[in-house]
Amino acid sequence: MSGVLRLFYVQSAAATQYLIYAENAKHRRRFFECLGHYYKGYLLVDVKKAFGLTPEELGRRIESFARQVRKGWMPKESRPVR
DSSP, X not given: OOHHHHHHHHHHHHXXXXXXXXXXXXXXXXXXXXXXXXXXXXXXXXXXXXXXXXXXXXXXXXXXXHHHHHTTOOOGGGSOOO
């Protein structure tokens, strides 16, 4: 896998995890709504309208979230059940 493709997948995973788990799942419902629209053929999402953040702010938040996860923090909802 090329470095560019690997970067795409890592960034996509980080964005997905952020939108599902961060801020007490604040963006989860809208994320799944946007995903549903995507599968219906609507390929563009107005990030500001959907999540109340500019694309730049969302990017910064995703990056911060990914750094926390990399250091070992995990959202309570995503921890394995024992």
